[in-house]
Amino acid sequence: MLDTMDLSWKVAMRNWAIYRKFLFSNIIPTLADPAFFILSFGIGLGGFVSQIDGMSYTQFMGPGLATSTALMTAFFSTSYNFYVRLFYEGITHAMLTTPVGPREIIFGEFIWVGLKSAGMSMGVVLVLLCFGLVDYHYLWAVPFVSLFVGLACGGMGLISTAMVESINQFQTVYAVVISPIFFFSGVFFPINQFPVVLQWLAHLSPLYHGVVINQQLLWGKPNLFLILTHSLELLVLSMILCFIAYKLIYPKMER
Amino acid sequence: MNLVESHMLVKKFGDFTAVNEVNLQIPDGMCFGLLGPNGAGKSTFISMIYGVCKRTSGHIRVFGKDPNTYGREIRQQLGIVTQDNYLDKEMNVYENMVLYAKLMGVPKDEVAKRIDELLDFMSLTHKKKAPIMALSGGMQRRLVFVRALLGNPRMVILDEPTTGLDPAVRHLLWEKVNELKRRGVTVLITTHYMDEAQNLCDDIVVMDEGKVREQGSPKSLINKHCPGYMAFVSDSEENLQKFSRRQDSSTALEIIREQNVLALRSNDMANLQIHLKNADVDPILIRPTNLEDVFLKITGRELSQNA
Numbered sequence A: 001m002l003d004t005m006d007l008s009w010k011v012a013m014r015n016w017a018i019y020r021k022f023l024f025s026n027i028i029p030t031l032a033d034p035a036f037f038i039l040s041f042g043i044g045l046g047g048f049v050s051q052i053d054g055m056s057y058t059q060f061m062g063p064g065l066a067t068s069t070a071l072m073t074a075f076f077s078t079s080y081n082f083y084v085r086l087f088y089e090g091i092t093h094a095m096l097t098t099p100v101g102p103r104e105i106i107f108g109e110f111i112w113v114g115l116k117s118a119g120m121s122m123g124v125v126l127v128l129l130c131f132g133l134v135d136y137h138y139l140w141a142v143p144f145v146s147l148f149v150g151l152a153c154g155g156m157g158l159i160s161t162a163m164v165e166s167i168n169q170f171q172t173v174y175a176v177v178i179s180p181i182f183f184f185s186g187v188f189f190p191i192n193q194f195p196v197v198l199q200w201l202a203h204l205s206p207l208y209h210g211v212v213i214n215q216q217l218l219w220g221k222p223n224l225f226l227i228l229t230h231s232l233e234l235l236v237l238s239m240i241l242c243f244i245a246y247k248l249i250y251p252k253m254e255r
Numbered sequence B: 001m002n003l004v005e006s007h008m009l010v011k012k013f014g015d016f017t018a019v020n021e022v023n024l025q026i027p028d029g030m031c032f033g034l035l036g037p038n039g040a041g042k043s044t045f046i047s048m049i050y051g052v053c054k055r056t057s058g059h060i061r062v063f064g065k066d067p068n069t070y071g072r073e074i075r076q077q078l079g080i081v082t083q084d085n086y087l088d089k090e091m092n093v094y095e096n097m098v099l100y101a102k103l104m105g106v107p108k109d110e111v112a113k114r115i116d117e118l119l120d121f122m123s124l125t126h127k128k129k130a131p132i133m134a135l136s137g138g139m140q141r142r143l144v145f146v147r148a149l150l151g152n153p154r155m156v157i158l159d160e161p162t163t164g165l166d167p168a169v170r171h172l173l174w175e176k177v178n179e180l181k182r183r184g185v186t187v188l189i190t191t192h193y194m195d196e197a198q199n200l201c202d203d204i205v206v207m208d209e210g211k212v213r214e215q216g217s218p219k220s221l222i223n224k225h226c227p228g229y230m231a232f233v234s235d236s237e238e239n240l241q242k243f244s245r246r247q248d249s250s251t252a253l254e255i256i257r258e259q260n261v262l263a264l265r266s267n268d269m270a271n272l273q274i275h276l277k278n279a280d281v282d283p284i285l286i287r288p289t290n291l292e293d294v295f296l297k298i299t300g301r302e303l304s305q306n307a
Helices: A004-021 A021-049 A057-088 A091-095 A104-129 A139-162 A167-183 A196-202 A208-217 A226-254 B041-048 B069-078 B093-103 B107-123 B137-149 B167-184 B193-202 B218-225 B237-246 B269-279 B293-300
Strands: B002-013 B016-027 B030-033 B055-060 B078-081 B154-158 B186-190 B203-208 B211-218 B229-234 B255-260 B261-266 B287-288
Touching: A004 A021, A004 A104, A004 B093, A004 B167, A004 B186, A021 A057, A021 A104, A057 A091, A057 A104, A057 A139, A057 A167, A057 A208, A057 A226, A104 A139, A104 A226, A104 B167, A139 A167, A139 A208, A139 A226, A167 A208, A208 A226, A208 B229, B002 B041, B016 B186, B016 B211, B030 B041, B041 B055, B041 B069, B041 B154, B055 B069, B069 B078, B078 B137, B093 B107, B093 B137, B107 B137, B137 B167, B167 B186, B167 B193, B167 B211, B193 B293, B203 B218, B203 B293, B211 B218, B211 B293, B218 B287, B229 B237, B229 B269, B237 B261, B237 B269, B261 B269, B269 B287
Parallel strands: B030 B186, B030 B203, B078 B154, B154 B186
Antiparallel strands: B002 B016, B002 B055, B203 B211, B229 B261, B229 B287, B255 B261
């Protein structure tokens, strides 16, 4: 019997089959972005910043950039990309004529976005490793953290897909949701530089928790308490976001 | 045995009632036609059969099961040709079919063989490695038929299968549908082409504004609503008066005003010709009545609000 997980996996593998076709040109932008941030901020701005938390600015930024790759990967995959498949190309509607149902389409999307986010941010970490910018002892744990960041941010992408009235509105979502998350989640400077209110708000950002955990893992002196509390918060956030996404996007497939 | 049974089936979208208390039975092995103007509720009814659209009230059973809870099992035995092609343009012909064979649960070692057979059945073998964008409209449509047949369906649903296709492709597809019928596959077809419905269907339901207006075989519907022959003459005021004068119960002549033309119907060819001769009018065309006349009579000649 074809069960839900099997079908969801096949739906996810359809996306991988497409992605794999142009693997090189698909991966380049994901890796190029952090590379330019390292070059411009790390080397350019870093020249003015002697030390931050006892390390060079590029070292400080590395884990956060790798984690934010999961945010960008997940958001674009579940917004523009999924929107086109759902409303323009009707790929999902064709799949719904097979044993695949709306549930399997959504689960498949979660599987794909989680794995892709994990893989992409691991790719960035490996590049950083080549330049000696991260510690390798706990590197293995990074993909798991990025997977959950990817799920949470993929949830946000699906929620926006369910809510926008036109594909152009994703620009608005990007400007008012994704950008602030990217800039205020402790990637570029420690979050304690902010007013307390903003520090509390940051707890609503899945990226913030992912950044803190990955920083702990990759800076070489992990604080177990920080890792555990932020893991718990990240887990809860990703579950809530995925649940809301499921509830909102499901009706879009019924017609 | 009935493969599809609906009882007082209703689907509402907000205030709009797309399907309104529909009772239908589709028996095993039959070619069943669902006709009706745009917006009549045909596609919504079909979506409820395969469980992607949830009913508002009433009952529906497909293969004896409720599609709301057994959608997956039901879809595994259905082959659905969607109104739009929805082919995956990022993959070539073969890759598309492999994906859908997997989704339909075709055993791994049978996938390649099944695809080759069906590509051959639809005369597409030479396009096996072609990108979707390189296929003509007719080829894409044939590929959608291949996709629908991958799971060896017990019943196929064809939602406007030949809209926008040239006559050669239409005839090819009709032949394939007849071949499926011969193999015992049940067919549910929606179409706006009355010749298509007349050629293929054993039983026809005419829907309008969400309701079933009429049901029967093409022949019985024609006999019931407009048997005989139709003559068309120019719609001059003079002609209208001439024939109106002649129309009473004893003459068995029906006058129908169409756009730019006057249609005269009678059960009997000889009677029709006598009327034309007496009025001294040369007809533009005389032909047997057909399903299109029935359709227009039932659903009206005006565009409905929902079209």
